[in-house]
Amino acid sequence: MSINLCGVKLDQVTLDEAINLIVDSAILGNIPKYVVTPNAQHILLLQNDMHFSEIYAKAFLVVADGVPLVWASRLLKKPLPGRINGTDLFERLCQVAAEKGLKVFLLGGRPQAAENAAKLLQQRHPNLNVVGTYCPPYGFETDPAELASINSKIKTAAPHLLFVGLGAPKQEYWMYQVHQELEVPISIGIGGSFELVSGAVPRAPIWMQKSGLEWFFRLIAEPRRLWKRYILGNPHFIWLVFGQWMRQSLAKKTS
Structure with missing residues (x-):
């Protein structure tokens, strides 16, 4: 099942359900x-x-990585089961991959972030088979030779799960363009998760994650990079949700 939030389809799945669907498809x-x-x-x-x-x-799964999306779904009377944080999804999938013998590849992030995240996860899960990590240079998406090199690395490694941390919408553009050619069963866009797992960027305390204040923690940690996203973006998002709620309310009154 899914809901429509500001014109975007979101799948109504829990974290465990998402993991099961992804792992089954990867196998x-x-x-x-x-x-x-x-x-x-x-x-x-x-x-x-x-x-x-x-x-x-055309995505296999669209899972809400953001407490505001969960709040919005409740306001619209079509509640999502909960937030599926991209970093939590990444870590849990690596845990299950280690248990089931699935190969993983980490693409993107800042220099050394994917490599350091892989080392840390392998310490936690000694059976985790990381078949490759790679941090593309800036502007790689316009360099045909670099794009071909990335594809070659991934196809040679033949992972079951490809974690892509290139930031939105770059990571989604890239996955859509190459996922069929690469023949990786499942590719997953996870934004800045390599930095968070590796410790390159601090992660908000659990209470802030659960209360919807993780954005504020990230803003304080990286104000120059994130101020536009949160200071300008959050009010815009609220306005879009309010508009959908108003239209929905009016439609009920006239029906």
Whole structure:
């Protein structure tokens, strides 16, 4: 089942359900698929980017990585089971991959972030088979030689799960463009999760994550990079949700 939030389809699944669906598909490996993990910023980008919207429409799973999306779903009387944080999804999938013998590849992040995240996860899960990590150089998406090199690395490694930390919408554009060629069963866009897992960027305390204040913690940690996203983006997101709620309320009154 799914809901419509500001024109974006969100799957009504729990973290455990998402993991089961992803792992089962990775094991079967029939048709390459990709998973997207939207937050409020994604919802804003999707309002005006038709290609981004097409990518979302064809995703295997669209899971809400953001407490504001969960709050919005409750306001609209179509509640999501809860937030599926991209970093939690990444860590849990690596745990299950170690248990089931699935190979993983980490692409993106800042220099050394994916490599350090892989080392830390392998310390936690000694059976985790990381078949590759790679941090593409800035501007790689416009360099045909670099794009071909990345594809070659991944195809040679032949992972079951490909974690892509390139930031939105770049990671979604890239996954959509190459996922069939790569033939990786499941590719997953996880934003800055490598930095968070490796400790390169501090993660908010659990209470802030659960209370919807993780954005504030991240803003304080990286104000220059994130101020536009949160200071300008959050009110815009609230306005979009309010507009949908108003339209929904009026439709009920006139029906």
